[in-house]
Amino acid sequence: MTPDDPGVARSLVAGSWIDSTDFLPKVPDPMSGGAFLKIPDTTDIDPFIKSLRTCPKSGLHNPQKNPQRYVELGQVCAKAAAVLAEPEITDYFTRLIQRVMPKTWKQCKGEVTVTRVFLENFAGDGVRFLARGFSNPGDYPGQESRGYRWPFGPVAIIAPFNFPLEIPALQLMGALFMGNKPLIKAATTVCVVIEQFIRLLIHAGLSPSDVDLIHCRGSVMGKLMEQARGDLRLVQFTGSSGVAERTSKIMNGAVRLEDAGFDWKVIGPDFQPDWLDYVAWQSDEDAYNASGQKCSAQSILFVHENWAEALLPRLKSLAAAQEARQPVAGSVLSWNNQEIQSHIDAVMAIPGASLLFGGQALEGHNIPDCYGAYQATAVQVPLHAVAGDHFELVTTELFGRSRWS
Amino acid sequence: MTPDDPGVARSLVAGSWIDSTDFLPKVPDPMSGGAFLKIPDTTDIDPFIKSLRTCPKSGLHNPQKNPQRYVELGQVCAKAAAVLAEPEITDYFTRLIQRVMPKTWKQCKGEVTVTRVFLENFAGDGVRFLARGFSNPGDYPGQESRGYRWPFGPVAIIAPFNFPLEIPALQLMGALFMGNKPLIKAATTVCVVIEQFIRLLIHAGLSPSDVDLIHCRGSVMGKLMEQARGDLRLVQFTGSSGVAERTSKIMNGAVRLEDAGFDWKVIGPDFQPDWLDYVAWQSDEDAYNASGQKCSAQSILFVHENWAEALLPRLKSLAAAQEARQPVAGSVLSWNNQEIQSHIDAVMAIPGASLLFGGQALEGHNIPDCYGAYQATAVQVPLHAVAGDHFELVTTELFGRSRWS
Amino acid sequence: MTPDDPGVARSLVAGSWIDSTDFLPKVPDPMSGGAFLKIPDTTDIDPFIKSLRTCPKSGLHNPQKNPQRYVELGQVCAKAAAVLAEPEITDYFTRLIQRVMPKTWKQCKGEVTVTRVFLENFAGDGVRFLARGFSNPGDYPGQESRGYRWPFGPVAIIAPFNFPLEIPALQLMGALFMGNKPLIKAATTVCVVIEQFIRLLIHAGLSPSDVDLIHCRGSVMGKLMEQARGDLRLVQFTGSSGVAERTSKIMNGAVRLEDAGFDWKVIGPDFQPDWLDYVAWQSDEDAYNASGQKCSAQSILFVHENWAEALLPRLKSLAAAQEARQPVAGSVLSWNNQEIQSHIDAVMAIPGASLLFGGQALEGHNIPDCYGAYQATAVQVPLHAVAGDHFELVTTELFGRSRWS
């Protein structure tokens, strides 16, 4: 995967990998800007819709139909987990994630670990136990109520850029377990990762016709959903709230949206010097790892005055040490420098606000302009400003390494 | 229920209430010593064994047989709970409990409330939902595993004196819900209470042949279990550990024993004056209400030195206040004064032990000698004595109002 | 509730019953056409929105806040169930339902019974057990994961005409149990029923400020939802699919829709004469009771030729007998005669279709023209017609007593 020898992605439909001739204009290397990947610019969506339609509402399996598939999928999980646990395979996926979504090695490896443990959780009888039904005695002799967990049938998964493996992998497995036939579309910047994971599953015994994978623009996926609306039973969407709302409109609410959170941290009032190092480390880690691009990233730190004097300098030096070790931690795929700077300026304009640390664009790197490259930044804002007129501004999510307290 | 007009108890077998001619020599009134109750001294156990044998291993009902009985028992619960919620019925059972097991009105009423709420919990569909089974997809098409909750069939319940209603009532209902046919034997001093409760259930729709009740000596019940051993599937026993072991031997381990606990309370080290009143009140309440005759009564109070100075006098004055309000709180049905005094003497002989308060037999009452009548007592013992050679002595349970800290 | 002395409904907001001066032009008596009810034509929606806003996202209670409310609501259930079980109260609600939604006595009483059993199911500790959370051991000492069931906060319930008590009552209780503050709007033709039920709950101990009730036109409720969209966390809607889709649009998918079903019955091929009477009775009952206005009403009967000869005449005579006993079973609130006739004509136009029985408008009654009044009707259609071009037509739901086989 270099500009000289770019990686080539392929879509999967009805059990076959598709060779594409049209590719997206450029998927820039997040660290150097080169065109290191050829991602299909799929426009012919008919085969994908046709493949979805082969799956009835009753799914590929359910507790009454093809129950042996639950056990088979348990075996796929066991095998795939064992393969993923081999050090070279773990490293391969960790490197692949880091190549397309610049995060620390630990963060990237975390995705591989979570995915492997998830597979382990459903190894053996895990899938069929998930399909556990119930019975209740009825009103009169011979009557019994039974409840079964039933699939949706044809479904779609739309996955974001920030967790290239973990998010689509877990959503995909869940859909497969219960008998659905999922069509996956991942963010084009990172979609090679889920493709490799699907190849791993097939190696571990998954039938290639159980899942479809489409590499395409978002607009094409929108068109596909509109045309397949009558057949698609559910869309699982993870990403920005704007696209979420549009997707919900297309599907008349037949969507599952991955929820975000504010992830505010409240520290104090009891000041315990023994805990200072730990609290500082955890606060730094929660705010700035993954270049801050996690839904669970801590975005506001409320610090009680008992803690402020000791904690804030510690946070600054931790951020500085991190910067020293790794001057360019990674690019921010969803905000560019101009947007980041504007937001910081706006927050700084709040009366009483002051820059704790950071606040500068990074230099000496090859991160392309379309991505952000910024220091870990924290802006201190008085508490009354957060609660008052500036609430909307202060609580706007900047999906990168900028935090305030 | 007075010596002049004693209450007469009746056993229930195979749906009929039995008039007895032989009665136990004397069931003394716990507060005055008079013979206020005529409890049958049943020795003819054959009808009870025969009645147990009418119920097969598959029970009176199970998820495949007579499922309508689950709903019917739900209706019995709803009706019985509604009746028990009527103020005069609540009061009737509260007074009846207090008459045979001297506890505060609040403690006695607590039994009625717990029993009523338990009935409410299983009103409606509660019983049948308890019999919820499960299904799991099998290995190949057409196969499915199902699991059902199954009854034992004929079972026995042996209930103690200290909670005349709550303990046998809850155990009885649980046995009935799942399709068992229970035979109940309660402590002869208090067995009128569960008889009245069974009459209430029959009023609320229970078939009188669903449960048998035997009033007899413990030795007779032992003989019954030995003879019915091949048919009795399980014995639920609540009471002293000695009889528990004997019962377990007769039944070869096919017993369920209600477990006790040490119920030690650890206070400190953080002393919070704001909480002093609450902690003192709760400690007093947990130790001395119900004359201390609860399995959950606090038996040792470990007090950190930060708390001791403030807390111990408070405990003493609470006990004194209680004594002033109600000089004779109640009798101790399972230890007499001599036994209580010996135990206190033995604990006091531990080097460093001192009497905190109490330590005297009560006077000016008519409690018969076979029962205990003693002040609320606390002995302070150094911590090292508890952990050392005197461990067995200090942790011996005196089922009455004597505690140490 | 007569034209001379019409019943007057009142809305409930923020704990107070509202006297209205504006009423809907006419809510005709379904059997005689008279104006027997005065239903408020509420247009001032501000108090209702304001009341919703008093409830935060964390609800009126949750496992961390006001947990005593779970037990209190359990007590409300126990009390309300006991009251509803009193014969005169059961009869009162049965008559009230029948007065506004003409169904057989048995059908109306069924609603009361189901509602009472539902209350019994949550009496006692039922509500708090519903709020059961979980814990899992964490990754390292001191860590533990906890999960809690959380309320939505302010919610709305929109209820249909065909089950005036059962549907809104169960939805209301579920919302209350978990700590939500629900605003209910029921179909104006039947909304007196839920008002009476709310009065019963308040009698049984519910705080009047826990629930709001609005009597208004559907368009007003739509406006209310649009204005309160930012606060309303969820809308529970039961009714036609058209309004369901509009509601989903307003709420951006934050809706729960009660699902309907096709409720087709397949009979055969094994013909068992012993079962003929039972099958015929059950088919008749499932199709025509409640004037056919149940989501679970059987709408197509697929009869194997082994059964047809014996079964179809039996169905006809059962319908005739029913007609003889009760010539005017009830009005159809959602289709008028003209619409019913058009639909029957269309189905009859299918080649091979024939009228089994019925097909005539009822006469000699006072049912107003805005409602339907029609014989129990069945049209026989060849199987190939159902599966072929006429699929849409044959499977259109006519919410009344017309079925085909």
Next chain:
Amino acid sequence: MTPDDPGVARSLVAGSWIDSTDFLPKVPDPMSGGAFLKIPDTTDIDPFIKSLRTCPKSGLHNPQKNPQRYVELGQVCAKAAAVLAEPEITDYFTRLIQRVMPKTWKQCKGEVTVTRVFLENFAGDGVRFLARGFSNPGDYPGQESRGYRWPFGPVAIIAPFNFPLEIPALQLMGALFMGNKPLIKAATTVCVVIEQFIRLLIHAGLSPSDVDLIHCRGSVMGKLMEQARGDLRLVQFTGSSGVAERTSKIMNGAVRLEDAGFDWKVIGPDFQPDWLDYVAWQSDEDAYNASGQKCSAQSILFVHENWAEALLPRLKSLAAAQEARQPVAGSVLSWNNQEIQSHIDAVMAIPGASLLFGGQALEGHNIPDCYGAYQATAVQVPLHAVAGDHFELVTTELFGRSRWS
């Protein structure tokens, strides 16, 4: 493992493998009678009791203590399952089982598969999810009830000969998962299998001090339990009912006994020729595989007269075919030929009984006299004899290949 080079077993205590100098006199090869295994004749039980005592009642871990061990044990499961899934390891354990407990390859491999799937079931988060606790809202603000799953602490497992891997492995893992410290004693004829499995677990990351393994006579184990009775919290016993009762007596009922079953099969009355082959095959398989030494082996076949004529000859020829393919299927470790012959004679003496097939001791083999070697045998007994006086005789379990119908 040959007489020339016998395998040597070692006990494990407090984390160390013990070299023994005393061995049991002879553990004969079940197929040739040679002394192929040296099993320690342990008599010094003190180190084992001491090791048990190192584990407190609160276990090696519980939801409040060392929670990281749940995850670690999940990792051990994942690793051990992956290793066990490698073909050469699967084959190794299959051969090892077959060497000490002669069963078909398929039966032996079945044990390995079941054990591997069990490990997979608890891989990942499976162990910690098993320790899931619950919470319920309390009665007043600040109160919450929590329930946790708690270990017993020191426990023992006594395992039988017929499933050398599956039974002790599953029981061992269950004990470990919940924080117990188990001491295992397996039947001396097969105890090498569980030793090898424990070595596999240690390779997969289990701490060797988490489990103790003792190779000794049953009488020594009895002595150990008596001496450790005060510390041993529970004994899991699988084996004959006689030893089960003795164990229960020693432990005062603190035992868990693996239950057997009658496993009767009822065939008919509806005779379906299409199913004849399948029914015959399944009946043969259920009765005679594993040399009949399974608790789940079918022991009586009730055949309706509609089926008898077709089915019984089919059973005979299946047994004959099996005999032809594999004249000496295996030895019966718990009954010798004389005992088997006596039992068959006794059953044959029932009026109306006749030999369907089998009934002869096997010849031309080296199975030692202490074990049984007998043809697959079936005795036909009239139904009234089963229900009547001969009930006890007919239902006596012969743990080998002899069945009647």
